[in-house]
Amino acid sequence: MPHAFLPILTRRPLGRAGFEVTTLTLGGAGLGGRYGPVPEDAAVQTVLRAIDLGVNYIEGSPFYGVCEQRFAKALAAIGGRPSGLHVCTKVGMHPARHGDYSAGATRWSVEESLKILGLDSVDLVQVHATDAIDMAAVLGPHGAVGELERMRDEGKVRAIAFAIRGASYHRQAIASGRFDAILIHDDFSLIRSSDACVIAEAAAAGMGVLVGRALMTGLLAGPNPMVSARLAAHPDAAAALDWWRWAQERGVSLQAVALQFAIRHMGVSSVLVGASSPREIEENVSAATFPLPEDIWAEVDERMRRIG
Numbered sequence: 001m002p003h004a005f006l007p008i009l010t011r012r013p014l015g016r017a018g019f020e021v022t023t024l025t026l027g028g029a030g031l032g033g034r035y036g037p038v039p040e041d042a043a044v045q046t047v048l049r050a051i052d053l054g055v056n057y058i059e060g061s062p063f064y065g066v067c068e069q070r071f072a073k074a075l076a077a078i079g080g081r082p083s084g085l086h087v088c089t090k091v092g093m094h095p096a097r098h099g100d101y102s103a104g105a106t107r108w109s110v111e112e113s114l115k116i117l118g119l120d121s122v123d124l125v126q127v128h129a130t131d132a133i134d135m136a137a138v139l140g141p142h143g144a145v146g147e148l149e150r151m152r153d154e155g156k157v158r159a160i161a162f163a164i165r166g167a168s169y170h171r172q173a174i175a176s177g178r179f180d181a182i183l184i185h186d187d188f189s190l191i192r193s194s195d196a197c198v199i200a201e202a203a204a205a206g207m208g209v210l211v212g213r214a215l216m217t218g219l220l221a222g223p224n225p226m227v228s229a230r231l232a233a234h235p236d237a238a239a240a241l242d243w244w245r246w247a248q249e250r251g252v253s254l255q256a257v258a259l260q261f262a263i264r265h266m267g268v269s270s271v272l273v274g275a276s277s278p279r280e281i282e283e284n285v286s287a288a289t290f291p292l293p294e295d296i297w298a299e300v301d302e303r304m305r306r307i308g
Helices: 040-052 067-077 103-117 135-139 144-154 167-176 196-204 237-250 254-264 278-289 296-307
Strands: 011-013 020-022 024-027 057-059 086-091 122-128 157-163 181-185 208-212 270-273
Touching: 020 024, 024 040, 024 278, 040 067, 040 278, 057 122, 067 103, 086 103, 103 122, 103 144, 122 144, 135 144, 135 167, 144 157, 157 167, 157 208, 167 181, 167 196, 181 196, 196 208, 237 254, 237 296, 254 270, 254 278, 254 296, 270 278
Parallel strands: 024 057, 024 270, 057 086, 086 122, 122 157, 157 181, 181 208, 208 270
Antiparallel strands: 011 020
16 A cells, blocks of 8 residues: 655645655665665665655656665555655766766666666656756757657656756756756755855746755764764865854754755755665654744844855
8 A cells, every 4th residue: 555645844836847845855865875885774764764754755866876776665665656756867877878968868767767666757857967067968959858858748757857066057957948947956055055046046937946965965964073084074064063063052953954944945845855764864854844943043044144
């Protein structure tokens, strides 16, 4: 029998995609091993726990190692995709055809993901890159977007999004009018909010916005970032430490402030978290929904104005 969702998280429209997503959703990079090994059972149980907690969108990619295989095992364990659970994959960074945004590579990648996931269709496909992409190839007559539009007509894809870091690329995507949503990352968090303008422009164009790395790969997850050698070496460690001290002084959860800062922006459809254990997704959902003192937000906003 399909799992029933628990009404914990609120939902917002994902732009022109035609469906709503919970304000906190699950990204698959960590589950697939991008940031270190995660046991298969822990990964599967993380997905199942997310569904139990009401998360209604999971986002994978062939680029994320065995992420989609683990999504498939989780869905198989509950008798298939539950009604109302939205599944996303990405194209353009498949290890076998990395950087190939041609129509042929795009269709091949989506169909490979569908086979692995055990699905006939996905709700969202993101054209994906890290920090550089050939927009002419993506948007051209023989490119990724045109093929995804054909696959949408065939019923294999419900909506199309664009995922990269870089405001100039997102502005080109917005101006094209061919995407239903965008994914931004690293530039809308307590550390740096330079993508706020992109969020506003996308929302004004009727597009959904997904925010990745609101916790900055752990810098804002709660503990003192300097106790971890990995986090202490991060270029933004000093800024994260400043926020950690601020949260300690006020007796509030830094993780809750970081997630809710992103969620509070009404142009944001959802914030993706990269939980890699059931405990982590529980902590994320709790942090995203925990009532914080209303008066801290004026102080947060003032600090963000100074940061820029």
